[in-house]
Ligand SMILES: NC(=O)C1=CN([C@@H]2O[C@H](COP(=O)(O)OP(=O)(O)OC[C@H]3O[C@@H](n4cnc5c(N)ncnc54)[C@H](OP(=O)(O)O)[C@@H]3O)[C@@H](O)[C@H]2O)C=CC1
């Protein structure tokens with residue numbers, strides 16, 4: 556008998572088609588996790604879960620007695636209760652590395668768009684309001700030769716630094732909990748403590764995981780430390796910042812602008828003040844969403860799932876201790 560797999564938004568179609576040949580797969584899209592009876596029934600029987608951003612909590616696991624693996628189709632895994640999964644000997648996997656360059660491109664797109672006001676000016680042209688040569692009220696600021704501060708010099712942080720250093724001659728400063736000698740050598744990146752970085756950067760770029768330590772790490776105090784010409788970029792998770800404090804800082808001119816791919820609530824409420832702010836450039840959490848990278852992520856997640864269900868070590872495990880216990 557084929558093993559039961561619960562697939563959850565989002566697994567790319569060619570990968571899902573292949574999984575359906577190997578397993579008894581049921582695909583769910585945007586369901587109400589607590590109430591959908593079909594979802595709960597399938598969860599009760601599934602040995603594997605594959606998908607994006609399904610909140611895997613203790614309560615959900617209590618309803619999944621047969622589960623052996625949760626294969627997340629994302630690198631961030633703040634949606635998973637890892638200690639609870641580990642306690643229950645359930646494998647958790649994610650999709651690191653393959654999305655690094657794509658996400659760095661998105662972040663750099665936000666940096667340039669915010670600095671050069673591209674969405675605002677695009678709107679001016681397309682709305683028929685480009686009726687005369689534009690003056691200083693539409694000028695942007697340079698990106699090249701400025702100082703980029705990266706908070707979270709991990710894989711994506713380093714790929715952003717690479718673009719900034721070699722593409723735009725920027726000076727790189729960074730902050731992580733540990734020093735990163737490789738980034739210092741490759742990009743002449745200079746370590747700064749958190750407050751120093753905020754005060755010195757022309758662009759502050761946040762790209763850490765969401766953890767209890769990083770939740771709300773940028774708020775009123777931190778925006779107050781930034782230059783009033785600074786542009787703040789968030790590619791991490793919405794909850795790493797206090798969004799209402801960002802809105803206030805933009806309104807008061809404490810910072811000049813922002814570029815955001817992630818939000819406290821996704822999708823955003825239609826009354827979110829950011830929607831009406833020209834100096835906030837927004838994208839709908841699409842950091843890794845290119846055809847190539849989405850397919851590669853689904854493919855890696857499927858490899859993880861297959862391995863986990865076959866009793867083999869998945870390529871990109873989060874809780875390796877589960878494997879050590881099994882071995
Ligand atoms: N917008 C989007 O679509 C996407 C968003 N992301 C987000 O980007 C995050 C990073 O991904 P990736 O670069 O692959 O992950 P990595 O694990 O390679 O890098 C994360 C970095 O954050 C640093 N970090 C962790 N905690 C702190 C802290 N408290 N203060 C400062 N730095 C910290 C870590 O360094 P150290 O341990 O030394 O502190 C590490 O270098 C993901 O977790 C996800 O949330 C990822 C992909 C797409």
Ligand SMILES: O=CC(=O)O
Pocket residue numbers: 628629630631632654842843
């Ligand atoms: O947000 C996306 C991820 O891969 O993490």
